[in-house]
Amino acid sequence: MSSCLQTIQDYGLRSLGYGERLLPKTDFTLCEHFTLIGSGMLWNIYFGVLALLFGFFLATAVALGKASDNRWVRKPSEWFIFIFRGSPLFIQFFFAYFLFLSLKKSYPMFDAFTSAWLGALIVLFLNTAAYSGEIFYGALRSIPKGDVEAADAYGLSGWTRFRRIIWPTMLRLAWPAYTNEAIFLFHATTLVFFSAFPSWKQKGDALYYASYFADKTFNPFVPYPILAFYFILLTLVIVGIFGLINRRLNRHLPQERRGRIRFKPNLMR
Amino acid sequence: MFSYCTDPSALEGLSWLSCYLTTGKHMGFYISFVVVLVLLAITAPVALLFGFAGATAARSRVAPLRWLGKAYTSIVRGVPDIAFFLFFVIALDQGFEWLRHQVKCPDWDAPVRQGNDFIVCDIAKLPLSTSPQWVHETYGFFLAVLTFAIVFGAFAANVLYGGMRAVPRAQLETAEAYGMTHRQTFWRILVPQMWVYALPGLGNLWMVLIKATPLLFLLGVEDIVYWARELGGTKNARFTDYPHGDWRIWYFLFLLVFYLAFTRVSEIVLERLMVRLSHGQATTGGEKLRKGANA
Numbered sequence: 001m002s003s004c005l006q007t008i009q010d011y012g013l014r015s016l017g018y019g020e021r022l023l024p025k026t027d028f029t030l031c032e033h034f035t036l037i038g039s040g041m042l043w044n045i046y047f048g049v050l051a052l053l054f055g056f057f058l059a060t061a062v063a064l065g066k067a068s069d070n071r072w073v074r075k076p077s078e079w080f081i082f083i084f085r086g087s088p089l090f091i092q093f094f095f096a097y098f099l100f101l102s103l104k105k106s107y108p109m110f111d112a113f114t115s116a117w118l119g120a121l122i123v124l125f126l127n128t129a130a131y132s133g134e135i136f137y138g139a140l141r142s143i144p145k146g147d148v149e150a151a152d153a154y155g156l157s158g159w160t161r162f163r164r165i166i167w168p169t170m171l172r173l174a175w176p177a178y179t180n181e182a183i184f185l186f187h188a189t190t191l192v193f194f195s196a197f198p199s200w201k202q203k204g205d206a207l208y209y210a211s212y213f214a215d216k217t218f219n220p221f222v223p224y225p226i227l228a229f230y231f232i233l234l235t236l237v238i239v240g241i242f243g244l245i246n247r248r249l250n251r252h253l254p255q256e257r258r259g260r261i262r263f264k265p266n267l268m269r
Numbered sequence: 270m271f272s273y274c275t276d277p278s279a280l281e282g283l284s285w286l287s288c289y290l291t292t293g294k295h296m297g298f299y300i301s302f303v304v305v306l307v308l309l310a311i312t313a314p315v316a317l318l319f320g321f322a323g324a325t326a327a328r329s330r331v332a333p334l335r336w337l338g339k340a341y342t343s344i345v346r347g348v349p350d351i352a353f354f355l356f357f358v359i360a361l362d363q364g365f366e367w368l369r370h371q372v373k374c375p376d377w378d379a380p381v382r383q384g385n386d387f388i389v390c391d392i393a394k395l396p397l398s399t400s401p402q403w404v405h406e407t408y409g410f411f412l413a414v415l416t417f418a419i420v421f422g423a424f425a426a427n428v429l430y431g432g433m434r435a436v437p438r439a440q441l442e443t444a445e446a447y448g449m450t451h452r453q454t455f456w457r458i459l460v461p462q463m464w465v466y467a468l469p470g471l472g473n474l475w476m477v478l479i480k481a482t483p484l485l486f487l488l489g490v491e492d493i494v495y496w497a498r499e500l501g502g503t504k505n506a507r508f509t510d511y512p513h514g515d516w517r518i519w520y521f522l523f524l525l526v527f528y529l530a531f532t533r534v535s536e537i538v539l540e541r542l543m544v545r546l547s548h549g550q551a552t553t554g555g556e557k558l559r560k561g562a563n564a
Contacts, residue, residue, distance in 0.1 A: 082529070083525075083529065086528065086529045086532040086533065087480070087525050087528040087529050087532070088479075088480040088481070088482070088483045088528055089480070090480075090483040090484060090486075090494070091483055091494070091521060091524050091525055091528060092525070094494065094497075094498075094517075094521045094524075095518065095521040095522060095524075095525055098501075098515070098517045098518035098521055099518055101515070101518075102515065102518055187348075187349035187350065187351075188349070190349045190351050190352065191351060194351065194487055207349065207351060207352055207355070210352070210355075211355055214355065214356075214359060218359070218387045219382065219387070220355070220356045220359040220360050220363075221360065224352055224355070224356040227348075227352050228348040228352065231348050231349060231352070232348065
C-alpha cells in the first residue's frame, strides 16, 4: 500500500512532466498502470474542457451564420461546417501539424503551435465548433414558431429577442445532442498523441500510456480495461454535469415534459 | 513510367510532375486508396451482419442471449473507439494464436504468458514465421477488418435495434392475427420494414466508418496516411531522382480533399436511397412521395 502511495507521488503528475523522469521499464504493477494512465487523463480533460468551452461560442456564431439570410455569412459558415465534419479528425490533426510546421519556418512565432498543447487544442476547438454548430443550427430551425411570434408580440427584437428567447430555446432543444457531442469530443482527444503531434519527454495522454504498457508487456488485457474504466467514469461525470444544466434549461416546463438526457451514442462523429 | 522520364533532373514543370507522380512509390500510394476502399467494401457488410446479430440477440426471448446482445451494443458507449482498435488488434491476434496453440500443441506445459512475453509453440504462430511477406500483410489487413467490424457492428446493432423497435406495433399484430409464427413475423414483416427506420442511422454510421479509415494507420496497415507521410517527407537529392522539400502538407491537403469528396458523394447517394426506400412506407417521407405521385 505504501509503495503504491510512493508510485502515485512519483508518477501522479508524470504526464505534466513532474515527478520521476523515467517511466517504469519492467515488473509493472497494477498501481503503476492506474497511476500513469490516470495521470494521462489530465491531458484528455485539459483538451476536452478547453475545446468545449471555446468551441461553444464559435458554435453559436457558426449556427447563427448558417441560419442567416445573408449569403456572405451563410456560405462561409456552411463551408466551415462541411470541411470539419466531412473529413476525419485524424487527417485534420496531420494537416494542421504540417501546416504549423511550415508556418514556423517563415514565422518563428508559430513555434508553440507545433506542440500538442496548443496546436491540437486549436484543431479540436475548430472541430467541435463545427459539430456543435450543426447541432445548434438544427435546434435553431426547430424553435417553435409560436415562441418567436410571442417574442415579437411583446416587442422584443434584435439582441434582446435573441438573448431572452431564441438562444435559451436553442440550447434547450440542442442539449441532449450536445451532451453526446461533448462525450465524443473527450473520446476524440485520445487521437492527439497518435497523430502527428509529438509527445515530448514521454508526456502523453491516457491512451498514450495505455499503449505504452501494452507494447511493453504485450498484454492488452490490463491497460485497456483500465483506460476504459477511466473513460466510463469521465462519461458519467459529463452526463451528470450536462444533466444539471439540462434541468436548469428546462426548469420552466411542466414536470412530465422535461426530457431526461439518455445517453445514446451520437453517430455523427 | 513515361519514356521521357529517364533523366528527371533535366525535366521541368508539368513533365517533371507527370514523371514524379508516376514513380513506383506513388503507385503504392494509389494502391493504398484501393486498400481503403476494399476495407470499406468488406467491413460495411460484415459490420452490418454483426450488428444484425447483435440487435436480434438484444431482443431475443432467451435471457442470456439478450444480456449478451445488450452488453455488446452498450460496450462501445463510453470508451473511445481508438482504444478498441488498439486493444482488439493485439487481443484478436493473441486469441487466435492461443486457440491454435491449444489445438496444435496440447502437450506444451509452459505457460503462454511468461513475464512480458507471449509465447506459443512455433507451429501455432499466425502467420507462420516461414510464410512470405504478403501473407503477413494480408493477415494484418484481415485483423484490421475484423476489428473494424466488431467496433462498428456494435454501433450498427444499436441502430438496427432502434429500427426494429420503430416498426409500428400494429404491423406485427396483424401478422400474428394472420397466424404467422414468431419466426415468420420476424423475417417477413419486421426485417423488410425496419430498414427505412434504420437508414438515417446507418447512413451516419457509413460516414463515421469512412472517417475512421485513416485509423488503419494505427493498426499497422500501409494505408494512405502511411504513404502520405512517406512520400511527403523531405527527399534528398542523394537518395532519389526527385528531390523536394517537406511536402507533407500538400499530401495531407490532398487526403483532406479526397475525404471531403467521398463524404459528399456518399451524402448524395444516401439521400437518393432514402427516397427509394420511402416508397410505399407508412412514414411522412412515404406519404410525401404518394402525394407527389398523385399530383
